[in-house]
Amino acid sequence: MSSQPGRRLLGRRRGRGRCARPTVLTLVAPSGEPVTLAAQLCYLAADPYAVHLDCEAAPGAAVVRWTFARELLVTGLRERAGIGDVRIFPPGVGDPEHLVMVLCGVESSALLLAPVADVEDFLAAAERLVPTGSEHRHLGVDRLPSDLRRPPGARP
Incomplete structure (x- = not known):
């Protein structure tokens, strides 16, 4: 898991090696008042085991990026997942349309509610891009020896 501030949200995108799905999350504040957040789920084939969740608290505000395992999100759709900074709980009986994400x-x-339909749509796009089990083919390890021999600062 990692959190990085400073990015801007993009619209729905699919491109070579990338897919993204905008969504609206609900932040459950300590007071119990729900706060809506513009967010985007992003997947990069060059980082095949990870997904990124970019959240924007207010229009024009700095975007915070959370990075965690794609498998964590997949598992969280059907059962509790995660034991660290990111924990995901499946849609419950009381709210079958939202996945619960706890980010520490x-x-x-933060306790966030994410629309299940958006998460499923995003994961389906990521699966089309890099099928589960084929992630190792997208790591670029075959370029590692030549990258290590390249002088610092030289472009590939």
Whole structure:
């Protein structure tokens, strides 16, 4: 898991080696008042085991990026997943249309509700891009020896 501030959200995108799905998350505040957040799920074939969740608290605000395992999100659709900074709970009986995500950072934690349909749509696009089990083919390890011999700062 990692969290990085400073990015801007993009619209729905699919391109060579990338897919993204905009969504709206609900932040459950400590007071119990729900707060809506613009967000985007992003998958990059060059980083095949990870998914990225970009959240924007307010229009024009800095975007916070959370990075965690794609498998964590897949598993979280059907059963509890995660034991660290990112925990995901499947849609419940009380709310079958939302997945629960608990994100724990250094300074704070957040409980988010994500629309199941958006998550499933995103994961289906990621699966089309890099089928589960074929991630190792997208790591670029075959380029590693030549990359290591290249002088620092030289472009491939």
